[in-house]
Amino acid sequence: MDFNVFDKEKLKVWLEIVLAVVLVAAVGIAGNKGAFDKKTVNPDKVNAAGNEALEKAADENEAAQQKADPKEDKKDSGDREQIKEEREGQASEEVIAEGQYPIMGKSSVTVDQMVEYFKTSGEAYPSDALSKGGADSIETFCQMYYDEAVAEGVRPEVAFVQTMKETGWLQYGGDSSIEQFNFAGLGTTGGGVAGNSYPDVRTGIRAQIQHLKAYATADSLEQACVDERYEYVTKGCAPYVEWLGQQENPEGYGWATADNYGYSIVDMISNLKKMK
Known part of the structure; x- marks a missing residue:
């Protein structure tokens, strides 16, 4: 072997x-x-997962519909623009209701209300002086304020009422004279300093409104700047009328030093809005 x-x-x-x-x-x-197990799919688990996803989606859709404005279903661009304006108006009113009156924004105040408010003062419109600057009547004067304010996004009533306060219902008597077409004391510092002068009524109104806009926002101007003091304003330091008074402004900025300056303008605006 x-x-x-x-x-x-x-x-x-x-x-x-x-x-x-x-x-x-x-x-x-x-x-x-x-x-080596065969990979099988449990149909019960698939159905459960699918149902859960559908239910979640349905809940999300329902929540979204509850938050959405039904008007958003409108397809017409004009309708959408109207909705946007309505919402902007609602937002502005909410701010006012909280005690702060925004300088910027759309307004429901009309030219007719501004005219009627001036008439409640009992003062005569100085047509002789202001007609030389292109505003021969209170109606023309108010229309200029309205147009210039809307062009810059400023509320017309804010600028107009400020003018009534600053000029004593267009009667003047302070450092500036009516012939300067300076309607809000731009450049006046007291002690007989007359302040700025403008070539006509519209330019004077525009300068005032641009100055207000400078206080209210950092947004750029829509029209050519005619306000010589625009660059000196800390932009956006007083978005509300109440803050135009330095004593009431949180940062100490403001248009004027007088006590309750901005609040007095808001009170006058309230009376203007009562006009029919």
């Missing part, structure tokens, strides 16, 4: 046995870990 052949055969058998054992062990481990 050839023992070398026998040993080789025996060794071959043992190697095959060992390999078989290792293979069986590997298969068993993989099977326990699910390596």
